Amino acid sequence: xxxxxxxxxxxxxxxxxxxxxxxxxxxxxxxxxxxxxxxxxxxxxxxxxxxxxxxxxxxxxxxxxxxxxxxxxxxxxxxxxxxxxxxxxxxxxxxxxxxxxxxxxxxxxxxxxxx
Amino acid sequence: xxxxxxxxxxxxxxxxxxxxxxxxxxxxxxxxxxxxxxxxxxxxxxxxxxxxxxxxxxxxxxxxxxxxxxxxxxxxxxxxxxxxxxxxxxxxxxxxxxxxxxxxxxxxxx
Numbered sequence: 001x002x003x004x005x006x007x008x009x010x011x012x013x014x015x016x017x018x019x020x021x022x023x024x025x026x027x028x029x030x031x032x033x034x035x036x037x038x039x040x041x042x043x044x045x046x047x048x049x050x051x052x053x054x055x056x057x058x059x060x061x062x063x064x065x066x067x068x069x070x071x072x073x074x075x076x077x078x079x080x081x082x083x084x085x086x087x088x089x090x091x092x093x094x095x096x097x098x099x100x101x102x103x104x105x106x107x108x109x110x111x112x113x114x115x
Numbered sequence: 116x117x118x119x120x121x122x123x124x125x126x127x128x129x130x131x132x133x134x135x136x137x138x139x140x141x142x143x144x145x146x147x148x149x150x151x152x153x154x155x156x157x158x159x160x161x162x163x164x165x166x167x168x169x170x171x172x173x174x175x176x177x178x179x180x181x182x183x184x185x186x187x188x189x190x191x192x193x194x195x196x197x198x199x200x201x202x203x204x205x206x207x208x209x210x211x212x213x214x215x216x217x218x219x220x221x222x223x224x225x
Contacts, residue, residue, distance in 0.1 A: 033213065042205050042215035043159075056212035090159070101147045101166040104213060106159040
C-alpha cells in the first residue's frame, strides 16, 4: 500500500516568490495535516483539514494557506517567501480529524530552501 | 495552548544500557499521547500511543511508555538499547491537533 506521498521532494526558491507543495494521503484517510520542521526542532503544526474543511490552524502568518480536494489530497501554499521559511514541510494523514486518537502517518516531506 | 516539553536534547548511551526519555505536556483536558521515531533518512514513524486504559503502553521494538496523569508526563523507556535505536525521538500530544516536542536525539554507541 502506498504511504503518504509528497511532491516535490526538494525545492529552491528566492525571497518573495510563491510556492505550492502537494500531498496525497493514504487511501481511505480523510484528514491531512501540514507541519513545518526546522532543523533541530520538532514539527510545528500549520494546518489540519478534514473532509475538505479547515479544522485547525497553527500560529503561522496569513502567507500560509492550504486546501483539500474532493479526493482528499491537499496543497500547501506559501506566498511572499522569507528566508525563515526554509524548512522541511511534512504532510501527515489520518483516518479522522479533530480530537482524534487516530495516529498520523507521515510522508517524507518537501525540503524547501529559500535563497 | 497546549505545549510539549522534552527534557533531553541529546542522549548518548552504550549498547545494552537502559533508556528513559522524558516528556511533559501542558493541557488539562483529555489528550491522546504519542511517541514517534525518525531514523536517519527516514520519515517519522509511530512507536506507540496512549488513549485510555492501562497507563503502561507497549510499542514496537521493545519500547514502552508510562502515562502519569498527575505529573502530565509520558516518558519513553527501553530496558536495553541497540545500535539500531540511534534516531530522533519525538513526543506528541493530540487534543484537537497534534503538537510535538522539540525531539531528543539518541546516539547508541556499539
